Amino acid sequence: MDTFHVNRLCTAAAVLVSVLLIVPRPASSESPNGHRGGVLNVALEADFPTFDPLRMGALADREVAMSFYDTLLNIDEKGNLVPNLAESYTASDDLTSFDLKMRGGIKFHDGTLLDADAVVFNLKRLMDPKNHCRCTADVAVISTVEKIGPLEVRIHTKAPAAHFLAVLTDVAGIMASPTALQKSGADYGMNPVGTGPFVFKEWKKGNYLEAVRNPSYWKKGKPFLDKVFYRPIPDEQVRMSSLRAGNVDVMLVPGPKDVAEAENAKNLQVIDAGSLGTVFVMFNAKNGPTADVRVRRALAYATNRPLLNKVINHDVYKVANTPFGSGLSPHEKVDGYPNYDLKKSQELLEAVGKPVNITLSVQLGPLALQTGQVLQQMWKRAGVNVEIKQFEQVQHIQNAISNQFEASLFRWPGRADPDLNVYQFFKSDSPRNYARFSDPKMDQLLEKARRTTDPAQRDVVYKSISDLLTQQMPYLFLNYYTSYMLATPKVHGIQKVPDGLLRVDSVWKD
Incomplete structure (x- = not known):
């Protein structure tokens, strides 16, 4: 897993969001140096309706979106807030103003530059009441968003918001290509374009979604896999049998019975990411x-x-x-x-x-x-x-x-x-x-x-x-x-992040 560094220290108020609110969990023992190549098949409990951040919210679409999107901020295996697309962040003492500085040189999959303008565009799109975003409850606290430098934005909130930086680790922090959003319009959710480790390739509704390796990913050396297939399998027993047979490599959201059985199985891994x-x-x-x-x-x-x-x-x-x-x-x-x-x-x-x-x-x-x-x-x-x-x-x-x-x-x-x-x-x-x-x-x-x-x-x-x-x-x-995940022994590098989402950029296979 990459190590990120905050360029400027947060105020004590912001640090409480990033460090003190979540009980630490042991970090993964997996090596950050994985094997290059291979295809990962991931089984989910439900189909994914859309990948437009305006409409996202179900666990299934959030899981899949982790492959082709990045968020402004992230949380690590200990539950700490860490930089992601934003390399640094600060908060005002009264918790009504938050500054973010983007990493330089990051591009969306269509070549559009991730800069302050792109961030402002995304956040204003989510905030626009005409768009009826499912994340309205998260962004309603924002009063204004402004560009204060080529890679810097300032977000003002209507009232003190001790929680706000954590909002940017979820759907409200997803950055989509402004070019693709404007080009695709209402159809964007079927053709997502992000900055993530994999590039959206093909989606057969009810069958699978295919994403291929992003050779220009901003995290050096990642991802390891060539492709990821996400397969919605609503029937829990079929998901489990597919995992045991090796037809899928990872099973997300397993039932408690499956977890109990897998804990006693020699050929399955149980990943406990926390609660x-x-x-x-x-x-x-x-x-x-x-x-x-x-x-x-x-x-x-x-x-x-x-x-x-x-x-x-x-x-x-x-x-x-x-x-x-x-x-x-x-x-x-x-x-x-x-x-x-x-x-x-x-x-x-x-x-x-x-x-x-x-x-x-x-x-x-x-x-x-x-x-x-x-x-x-x-x-x-x-x-x-x-x-x-x-x-x-x-x-x-x-x-x-x-x-x-x-x-x-x-x-x-x-x-x-x-x-x-x-x-x-x-x-x-x-x-x-x-x-x-x-x-x-x-x-x-x-x-x-x-x-x-x-x-x-x-x-x-x-x-x-x-x-x-x-x-x-x-x-x-x-x-x-x-948040449990089950995996075959060939799968390595699954991060135990408490939100339970599979970070495929770090996953590799024997």
Whole structure:
């Protein structure tokens, strides 16, 4: 793995984002000097709808995009913020101004220069309300973006934003060729052009996407592979059998049963990248039966989470009670999270005074369906009738966006800053507040966390946020989500980055 150096030291406020918010994990023992050549076949759980940063957001498209895109900043295996396309970054003392300096000489795959103009173009495109970016919740904090030098930009935020630099490690930090964006227009998402280690070549929807080595990649000596094929295989059993047979080299997002089996297999590697996120049931806090907090809490008391985790997850994951995975410093046990208590559940439902019937939406796939069926049985014991409906991943997400659900099972892989795990989902006016949860106290706490620079004080605020979520229960947290990957013995160089994304620039094969 390349080592990056920050040319100018960040202020203490910015350093808290880059260093102190994530619990360190051991670095990979893989050698940075890999073998050149070879083809990597990667199996994913779902197809990828688009690679236009305006529309990206699902795990599958983020995984694939790592091959032909780079982000302005990145996180390393210890969870620290590190330079990427931007070789240095600074923050003002009041956390309302952020300067980035780009590396010189980097070009997009179509020959367009990556400079300050390209960065400003990309960020303004995401910020434009007419474009309805899925990342609006991330970029809404930006007030202006300006060029202050050939390779330097300054980003002003509307309010203090302790979390902001971490935003630039995700979709909002992806840089796409301005030339290609203007040339392709609405079709750009099918023909992405970035600065990444591989160049987009061919995409057969539902079958595979092929990317070929970028010979002019800015990271010296990388990538090692000649080609990468990404293959969407929704059926978990087929993905696993394909890996065992050697038809694919890497399996992303394996189920817990597969992880447990692979840990005892001699011919498979288990890569544990860490935990930033959660698996949860999201309740519609505005419409339907779950608009009543008593119903939400009753369902929480009716859920035996340790038993669910054992039956479904084989105890591969840990039972959750906060929105912060174990890789984030606010991760701690909250007081009074509803543990299994059938009597309390029934008392709350009796107080509601009418029968409760709920539709539980889950994604296609055996794991999601089995989880839904166990919840259905548990909730039925409390007196709640549950109908399960399954949807393909894209439709499942769209139903949440359009408020077409009552209770919905989701997985959030997590992000590198605690703010990105809560603000966008629980702020009253956030476009990603799919639960339609609104609480003035929550809004105040979320804003306070963004203004707080001291890490210890910030953790106290996030503890209060977790406590309020426990009381109001817009989400029922089931387990913390650990980012696992499975691979054959021939694969080397997989980085254990806590966001769980496969950095193919460092991967090589025997």
